[in-house]
Amino acid sequence: MTQLKPILSHVDNIPSAGKFKPDKSSLYYIHHRLRYQTSLPKLTIWSTIFLSLIVFFFFLSPPATPAPRRGLRTTTSYGGSGWESRIKLSAKPRSGTGHTVLVTGAAGFIGAHASVALKRRGDGVVGLDNFNHYYDITLKKSRKSKLLDRAGVFVVEGDINDVVLLRKLFGLVHFTHVLHLAAQAGVRYAMVNPNSYIRSNIDGLVNLLEVVKSSIAQPAIVWASSSSVYGLNSKVSFSEKDRTDQPASLYAATKKAGEEIAHAYNHIYGLSITGLRFFTVYGPWGRPDMAYFFFTKDILNRKQISIFEGPNHGTIARDFTYIDDIVKGCLSAIDTAKKSTGNGGKKKGEAQFRIINLGNTSPVSVHKLVSILEKLLKVKAKKKVVLMPRNGDVPITHANISLARMELGRVLGEVKKTSFPRNNLAVEEYGLMYRV
Numbered sequence: 001m002t003q004l005k006p007i008l009s010h011v012d013n014i015p016s017a018g019k020f021k022p023d024k025s026s027l028y029y030i031h032h033r034l035r036y037q038t039s040l041p042k043l044t045i046w047s048t049i050f051l052s053l054i055v056f057f058f059f060l061s062p063p064a065t066p067a068p069r070r071g072l073r074t075t076t077s078y079g080g081s082g083w084e085s086r087i088k089l090s091a092k093p094r095s096g097t098g099h100t101v102l103v104t105g106a107a108g109f110i111g112a113h114a115s116v117a118l119k120r121r122g123d124g125v126v127g128l129d130n131f132n133h134y135y136d137i138t139l140k141k142s143r144k145s146k147l148l149d150r151a152g153v154f155v156v157e158g159d160i161n162d163v164v165l166l167r168k169l170f171g172l173v174h175f176t177h178v179l180h181l182a183a184q185a186g187v188r189y190a191m192v193n194p195n196s197y198i199r200s201n202i203d204g205l206v207n208l209l210e211v212v213k214s215s216i217a218q219p220a221i222v223w224a225s226s227s228s229v230y231g232l233n234s235k236v237s238f239s240e241k242d243r244t245d246q247p248a249s250l251y252a253a254t255k256k257a258g259e260e261i262a263h264a265y266n267h268i269y270g271l272s273i274t275g276l277r278f279f280t281v282y283g284p285w286g287r288p289d290m291a292y293f294f295f296t297k298d299i300l301n302r303k304q305i306s307i308f309e310g311p312n313h314g315t316i317a318r319d320f321t322y323i324d325d326i327v328k329g330c331l332s333a334i335d336t337a338k339k340s341t342g343n344g345g346k347k348k349g350e351a352q353f354r355i356i357n358l359g360n361t362s363p364v365s366v367h368k369l370v371s372i373l374e375k376l377l378k379v380k381a382k383k384k385v386v387l388m389p390r391n392g393d394v395p396i397t398h399a400n401i402s403l404a405r406m407e408l409g410r411v412l413g414e415v416k417k418t419s420f421p422r423n424n425l426a427v428e429e430y431g432l433m434y435r436v
């Protein structure tokens, strides 16, 4: 394992999706200005900033309930008067040059942020989400009402496995792009409910690709893969050229399978497909099943937390990546995606196929995460250090983002900057964040 560089920096040269303009003296601004710095004296400052943000995300997110043990209930309701016209309105870009994007998983953590960013800069956006009960549905409903509705993004309640619904949507709207973020997430939950991973990450992906490839003017696809595909690799940092045939979880295996399935559809049907490998994404409106979220909750409730450790007290670390950088990466991937070449299921020529890492490039150890949380919460955690269970976790993730810089960085400055309205909840959150 290499020496860790626990300094937070963010994906460089990727255009901002646009939001409020922070005060230049604020920590939030500084946080975003930091780029690829590796000097150790800055360790404490940046780690503190990172954890400060996390603490505020926790306080500002609705309460969570644990994931259910068995099949995931979903909500599906669509059709009826006005439904089609609301979809068409939401799909309409502000100008003739804007994209028309279907965002699957729009009520999810990344989906909500990406949908709002696309809409704010003038693209037409239709969201699709099944509002399943993997974690507290209140959080998903809140993202819808407080982020998506306010931004003017209409969210269709439905499942990517509902082919009739997908065909109906593609019949109503000519989508130029699909941002496919709907998935069963979480590496450890795969031991509890393995079939939910197959249903969402394999069946759902294939259903979507089947409908997309059959459409008359095929949209380009940008979709969420995962850093977990690097599995048990010990060489860091992770490059897209590295092997990805040793998954440590069923989640990782389904994401890797997704990459191969995507390749087959690209090859056979001429679909333009970009897979983005996200590295442990954190931020406001985040997922309650992620460690930064439930550690904070448990520390405050004086409950014991388990800190994973490798054999011989080996460090466990993650390349925690801030949501804004991921959103910028998604938007840049959409902007740089070439058109699909196929038409109505027939390939007309070679199409673009990309797989790109989107990570922070600076792993932070779980011990560090917890120690800074303790400091900010002013509560000593009841820690139990345990050997990392063999249920999906890997010792370290660390992104090499040379390809992202090359492929996505060149659109810098071309994306229009917009602001959230003053009364948007996101502004209040960011306001709090940058006063930390």
Ligand SMILES: O=C(O)[C@H]1O[C@H](OP(=O)(O)OP(=O)(O)OC[C@H]2O[C@@H](n3ccc(=O)[nH]c3=O)[C@H](O)[C@@H]2O)[C@H](O)[C@@H](O)[C@H]1O
Residues within 6 Å of the ligand: 185, 186, 187, 225, 226, 227, 228, 229, 278, 279, 280, 281, 289, 290, 291, 292, 306, 307, 308, 309, 316, 317, 318, 366, 388, 393, 394
């Ligand atoms: O990049 C990804 O592809 C994945 O990122 C995220 O997975 P992870 O990186 O595992 O994040 P997360 O659970 O927050 O654990 C963080 C750290 O805490 C450690 N950890 C965790 C639990 C615990 O009880 N103790 C502990 O030490 C744990 O060992 C780890 O080192 C997404 O959830 C996943 O959906 C996928 O997108």
